[in-house]
Amino acid sequence: MTERSGNAYKARLLLAMLGVPYEQVLVDLAHAENRKPLFLKLNPRGQVPVLEDGGRVYWDSTAILVYIARKHEAHDWLPLDAEAMAEVMQWLALAQNEVRYGLQAAYVMLTYNRGGHLAECQDLGRSALAVLDGRLSGHDWLALERPTLADIACYPYAASAPQAGIALEPYPAVVRWIKRIEALPGWVQCHQG
Numbered sequence: 001m002t003e004r005s006g007n008a009y010k011a012r013l014l015l016a017m018l019g020v021p022y023e024q025v026l027v028d029l030a031h032a033e034n035r036k037p038l039f040l041k042l043n044p045r046g047q048v049p050v051l052e053d054g055g056r057v058y059w060d061s062t063a064i065l066v067y068i069a070r071k072h073e074a075h076d077w078l079p080l081d082a083e084a085m086a087e088v089m090q091w092l093a094l095a096q097n098e099v100r101y102g103l104q105a106a107y108v109m110l111t112y113n114r115g116g117h118l119a120e121c122q123d124l125g126r127s128a129l130a131v132l133d134g135r136l137s138g139h140d141w142l143a144l145e146r147p148t149l150a151d152i153a154c155y156p157y158a159a160s161a162p163q164a165g166i167a168l169e170p171y172p173a174v175v176r177w178i179k180r181i182e183a184l185p186g187w188v189q190c191h192q193g
């Protein structure tokens with residue numbers, strides 16, 4: 001994993017909130033360590049996060065969040081019954097679509113000076129924030145009236161929207177929800193040290 005990846009942060013955040021110890025291995029994205037054969041053996045997509053556990057390797061933050069929640073029987077964070085699980089999973093889908101290709105993409109372009117269609121990504125990012133704000137205007141959490149994987153998956157790149165060139169002021173319910181998440185027991189910062 002790398003400390004600056006919002007996707008790796010999701011896994012670190014859940015592990016911290018569950019009090020599960022883990023070893024963090026940093027991957028040097030700036031020097032394309034993630035494109036070297038050794039890393040591609042772990043994740044053929046060449047992306048962090050990757051989780052190694054019990055002699056097996058898992059990639060993609062959604063799969064990793066689900067794995068951690070199930071393995072540690074964190075039913076509050078990812079319930080087993082059909083309705084509740086689907087309610088959580090729909091937000092994981094938003095995290096992997098509008099958030100990933102909108103907020104994350106714009107964040108990466110501005111923070112790491114990468115090329116791309118910035119305005120389009122920012123528009124997509126704003127559409128993600130509007131959906132989040134709509135839900136959070138009448139609820140404290142994205143699903144099930146309690147913190148779940150839905151919040152962990154959407155939070156990192158919503159919180160870093162200003163670094164993606166998107167002001168959070170038009171989304172006041174999102175701003176209150178970010179503060180609520182950051183007050184949860186076990187919350188850790190994205191960038192350590």
Ligand SMILES: N[C@@H](CCC(=O)N[C@@H](CS)C(=O)NCC(=O)O)C(=O)O
Nearest residue numbers: 005006007046047048049060061062
């Ligand atoms: N869908 C993937 C996205 C992972 C992703 O975008 N990782 C970024 C860091 S946050 C990465 O490894 N970028 C390096 C690259 O693509 O070369 C997930 O949720 O894990």
